[in-house]
Amino acid sequence: MSQALDEIKIGGLGASRKRVEDNRFLRGKGNYVDDIVLPGMLHMEILRSPLAHARIRSVDASKAWDIPGVRLVLTGEMMATRNLAWMPTLSYDTQAVLATDKVRFQGQEVACVIADDPYIAKDACEAIVVDYEPLPVIVNPTQAMAEGAPLIRDDKENQHDNVVYDWEVGDKAGTDAAFARADRVSSLELHYPRSHPSPLECCGSIADFDRSTSKLTVYMTTQAPHIIRAAVSMVAELPEHMIRIVSPDLGGGFGNKVPVYPGYVASILASILLERPVKWIEDKSGNLISTGFGRDVYLQGELALRNDGKILAVRMHTDADHGAFFSDAQPSKFKIGLMHSAFACYDIPYAHLTARGMYTNKAPGGVAYRCSLRVTEAMYFQERMVQAAADDLGIDQAEFRRLNFVRDDDFPHRTPFGFLTDSGQYGKCLDVGLQAVGYENFLKQKEEAKKRGRLLGIGISTMTEPLGAGNSREYDILGIKMFDSAELRVHMSGKAILRTGAKTQGQGHETTWAQIVSHELGIPAEDIVVEEGDTDTAPFGMGTYASRSTPVAGAAVAMVSRKIRAKARKLAAHLLEVSEEDVEWELGRFYVRSARDRGVTIQECAMAAYSNMPDGMEPGLENNAYYDPPNLTWPFACYIVTVEVDPQTGVWDVLNVVAVDDCGVRINPMIVEGQIMGGLTEAYAMASMQFITFDAEGNCVGSNYMDYLLPTAWETPGFELHEVVTPCPHHPIGAKGVGECATVGGPAAFVNAVMDALKGTGVRNIDMPLLADRVYEALTLRHDVSGAPPVKTDDA
Amino acid sequence: MYPSRFRYEAPQSLDHAINLLHEGAGEAKVLAGGQSLIPLLKLRFAAPELLVDINNISGLDYHRFEADGTMRVGALCRHAALERSSILASRAPTMAAAAPLIADPIVRNRGTLVGSLCHADPQGDWASVVTALGGHVVALGPDGRRAIPITEFVSGPFQNVLAIDEIAVEAVIPAPKGNAAGGYLKLERRVGDFATVGVAVAIDTSGNQVTRAGIALTGVGGTTIEAAGAGQALVGRPLTADTIERAANLAAEAAKPRTDHRGSAEYKRHIVHTFVTRILNRVTETADKAA
Structure with missing residues (x-):
């Protein structure tokens, strides 16, 4: 009798398999866009606006044209003659490719130079003379709404103010009634500051238009190559089959590499005009000041409470600062994304949300930064409101959460805003977290320390969030539904190649997808190559963002593997000379039900598919699967942070961070842990140091890595990770998304911990980042501290 | 990094380097560690015609x-x-x-x-x-x-x-007048960040008297600030709660901070006071332990 395969040993589900892609990354052998060099390639640089709002009187590029080695200078006027000065955004707005009438944010693209090398291109950019007439600047929604505010989008017909949208969801009447009968209303106002995903690799492209074949190939830093192909086809009016988008190795994305940027479009046009490859590689400052940012949303939140701790209703109003163009890359039908996923883990009967979006003189492109469609803001608002409410009622913050959690036997649960959650063990996760942090003991320590003038604090954040868009009923990008795909080709030796419509940027798809195939077919993971990112070879898919790969593409991988197994079963029956009904499956092998030792391996079936198929069977062993998920997946997380605040300086140190994640079945636990640690690092960064702000003139403070702070190994605290596993009922292997959980849920835990240390001072809120001076100000002056732009200066 | 065009020289002697600087006629920059100059070149805030790299000159790393x-x-x-x-x-x-x-x-x-x-x-x-x-x-x-x-x-x-x-x-x-003591404290938002406030305190003591004291401040003015009065207030006296408080007050007064995204002027002044106090308290604690 043959020995059953050990799934962990073959690198299947649950194996902490080392990442196969690291072999090339650690050796410096990755192949990024900037590593690609094509014969005759030219280089493009972008001239950006130094002003946040100004009318363009003229653009004089004559001195740039005179510099030897300059091949082309593109201006807004030239783009306009080809109908390319403006492009559609993924949110049904328009965005300037190169400015024609006005510049609307600092860093906006004004002109492009294409030259023999990047030095010449940069010199030539400096030689372009732009005559600007400065206009009044708007850097926050209050200014945008003010009477007499300058109209930013005067390019749009019927746009008479700076409002992008005014939107609402929920039950207003029911919510109002619940507030009317509440014992107490707890309210909170705050700002979630603008942040930036800051992938190590900035954006870039190489456009290569071949006149002889009429084919356009674009090597590009994109998380969603197929969507880009559709967009390029639309904008550049080229037939889809003549466009090939290749997204090679990506040095991080975090949502920054979903949108279509002017640089991509300009490089494509330049290549078509010059009939030579044109490379554009963005620099760090260009990336920070002009590309997809995250957050920048203001909250007015209220909870209707009963004295016994029950939440009766939630009311939220949000004002989102979208910058100069509404170019959010968010694929839902909802204007403010999934903001109304807030409070999904709590059993609350009524909820109402109003959301307003505003144009300002800041860079466009919200919803990036490891955030599923405003879920980051939703969960931060939720958990800050929950802590404030617990404090207002004088109820222990852990107990208050437990009182209001959706119970394990209440699933499926309809949230007050209409989402359907399907599974979870919220109370258990909280218990594991409290146990790990030593909750009761810490509360005693805190009291002791207070007597000696030391300020300790503990913060909790618990949340379930919707990950893995779509389903196709509610989620689409420009009408393209949010499904995903996988294509599996098993060679005659039983080795295989898998391609999906997702696109890894560091998530480790090359490792984990092979593990799913391995789990379904028993082929060792090392025998499976995974390829993504080339639209000529990969099946159509919507790409990787919003933690959607495992919920959607990962499910497609399981489903295509099952199709392969179904055909292999027929081959096995043929080889074993029994009917298909008499064939049983165990990992990697079919056997005869009545004679277990009579069997054939999946590899033998693969060989038969090419050499010994039954009469009438189509040869080969390959298939594809398109997966449209029935629902989002709803992972749960509990993060607990303890801190000590120095009352003399406002500096706070993290003492302990405990994370309990329930993301269902874990494909590769090591990669999941890496995701969570990365997310917690980002959460710590947002809470403590990281933000992009603006002065009153619209100058970006945070345009370089001396001002926009990324945490390093020196100050980032250690993390203690725990897990609870509640399989997703509708996912083929029970997995839920996890990539964004810690980034989404983490910040509130850090902020709540500092606020807990300040409990009793009357301070309700300090805006992130909780810089030492803000904490000190709150502590000594006993008032809330706003971080909203413009930054305070001596001049203001 | 795409700086403006410049000429690069890496002389092997100080004499040669000085000749090159002379030739450069004010349009030359010396490159040593390059940790500030290279970013300035990258951003094109600096565009020297000549870079004189002194890293090949031996005998300067002591x-x-x-x-x-x-x-x-x-x-x-x-x-x-x-x-x-x-x-x-x-x-x-x-x-x-x-x-x-x-x-x-x-x-x-x-x-x-x-x-x-x-x-x-x-x-x-x-x-x-x-x-x-x-x-x-x-x-x-x-x-x-x-x-x-x-x-x-x-x-x-x-x-x-x-x-x-x-x-x-x-x-x-210069050599200390007695036992050298002191410290440096820096408030930064992250490792590698520029100082929001930095305070350097250097005192020499003989017996329990301060024989020399220098206090200087980072990041709270247009240049480095020497809080001369604060240092002077300690000389000839022992370090006590009173003298420390007086020095801390004088140092805070000497600061000329500006309100910006790193904090208010008032806050920065307060940090100067706190840091001077902390460094001097630590000096007295160390001295007490040694005694």
């Missing part, structure tokens, strides 16, 4: 104590060498406290103390430390060497008094 207790730091002595220096740890407490707080470990591997002084960034840490210690810079030019007190060396934000054909070849810290 830091040592003379027999009389004077300390000398050569132009190519890296921050990391000072951070790991055992003689600094045992004999120069203020410098030893500052060395591990300079920028981040990566910058410390390349950057130099003398280069930091020349760069004259008001947020530069070493300028405060050398000011508190009453040090000077030795410049070498066609006419030979001259010593420039650090308080005269910096002439404004990012400006020093070196002639166009002079090179700062070393920084000199």
Whole structure:
């Protein structure tokens, strides 16, 4: 009798398999866009606006044209003659490719130079003379709404103010009634500051238009190559089959590499005009000041409470600062994304949300930064409101959460805003977290320390969030539904190649997808190559963002593997000379039900598919699967942070961070842990140091890595990770998304911990980042501290 | 990085370097550690015609104590060498406290103390430390060497008094008058961040009397600020709660901070006060323990 395969040993589900892609990354052998060099390639640089709002009187590029080695200078006027000065955004707005009438944010693209090398291109950019007439600047929604505010989008017909949208969801009447009968209303106002995903690799492209074949190939830093192909086809009016988008190795994305940027479009046009490859590689400052940012949303939140701790209703109003163009890359039908996923883990009967979006003189492109469609803001608002409410009622913050959690036997649960959650063990996760942090003991320590003038604090954040868009009923990008795909080709030796419509940027798809195939077919993971990112070879898919790969593409991988197994079963029956009904499956092998030792391996079936198929069977062993998920997946997380605040300086140190994640079945636990640690690092960064702000003139403070702070190994605290596993009922292997959980849920835990240390001072809120001076100000002056732009200066 | 076009020379002697600077006629920059200059070139905030790389000149990477207790730091002595220096740890407490707080470990591997002084960034840490210690810079030019007190060396934000054909070849810290004590504290938002506030305190003591005291401030003015009055208030007195409070108050008054995204002027002044107090309290605690 043959020995059953050990799934962990073959690198299947649950194996902490080392990442196969690291072999090339650690050796410096990755192949990024900037590593690609094509014969005759030219280089493009972008001239950006130094002003946040100004009318363009003229653009004089004559001195740039005179510099030897300059091949082309593109201006807004030239783009306009080809109908390319403006492009559609993924949110049904328009965005300037190169400015024609006005510049609307600092860093906006004004002109492009294409030259023999990047030095010449940069010199030539400096030689372009732009005559600007400065206009009044708007850097926050209050200014945008003010009477007499300058109209930013005067390019749009019927746009008479700076409002992008005014939107609402929920039950207003029911919510109002619940507030009317509440014992107490707890309210909170705050700002979630603008942040930036800051992938190590900035954006870039190489456009290569071949006149002889009429084919356009674009090597590009994109998380969603197929969507880009559709967009390029639309904008550049080229037939889809003549466009090939290749997204090679990506040095991080975090949502920054979903949108279509002017640089991509300009490089494509330049290549078509010059009939030579044109490379554009963005620099760090260009990336920070002009590309997809995250957050920048203001909250007015209220909870209707009963004295016994029950939440009766939630009311939220949000004002989102979208910058100069509404170019959010968010694929839902909802204007403010999934903001109304807030409070999904709590059993609350009524909820109402109003959301307003505003144009300002800041860079466009919200919803990036490891955030599923405003879920980051939703969960931060939720958990800050929950802590404030617990404090207002004088109820222990852990107990208050437990009182209001959706119970394990209440699933499926309809949230007050209409989402359907399907599974979870919220109370258990909280218990594991409290146990790990030593909750009761810490509360005693805190009291002791207070007597000696030391300020300790503990913060909790618990949340379930919707990950893995779509389903196709509610989620689409420009009408393209949010499904995903996988294509599996098993060679005659039983080795295989898998391609999906997702696109890894560091998530480790090359490792984990092979593990799913391995789990379904028993082929060792090392025998499976995974390829993504080339639209000529990969099946159509919507790409990787919003933690959607495992919920959607990962499910497609399981489903295509099952199709392969179904055909292999027929081959096995043929080889074993029994009917298909008499064939049983165990990992990697079919056997005869009545004679277990009579069997054939999946590899033998693969060989038969090419050499010994039954009469009438189509040869080969390959298939594809398109997966449209029935629902989002709803992972749960509990993060607990303890801190000590120095009352003399406002500096706070993290003492302990405990994370309990329930993301269902874990494909590769090591990669999941890496995701969570990365997310917690980002959460710590947002809470403590990281933000992009603006002065009153619209100058970006945070345009370089001396001002926009990324945490390093020196100050980032250690993390203690725990897990609870509640399989997703509708996912083929029970997995839920996890990539964004810690980034989404983490910040509130850090902020709540500092606020807990300040409990009793009357301070309700300090805006992130909780810089030492803000904490000190709150502590000594006993008032809330706003971080909203413009930054305070001596001049203001 | 795509800087403006420049000529690059890497001379092997100081004489050659000085000749090159002379030829450069004010359009040349000296490259030592490059941790400030290279970013400026990258951003095209600086566009020198000539870069004189002094890294191939031997004999400039020293830091040592003379027999009389004077300390000398050569132009190519890296921050990391000072951070790991055992003689600094045992004999120069203020410098030893500052060395591990300079920028981040990566910058410390390349950057130099003398280069930091020349760069004259008001947020530069070493300028405060050398000011508190009453040090000077030795410049070498066609006419030979001259010593420039650090308080005269910096002439404004990012400006020093070196002639166009002079090179700062070393920084000199005078021998202490008695036992050297002191420290450096820095408030930063993250490792490697510029100081929101930095405070350098260097005091020499004999018995329980302060014989010399220097206090200098980082990041709270257009240049490094010497809080001379604060230091003077300690000289000839023992360190007590009263004298410490007086020095801290005078140092806070000497600060000229601006409100910006790193904090309000008021807050920065308060931090100066807190840090002076903390450093001096630590000095007295250490002295008490030793006694």
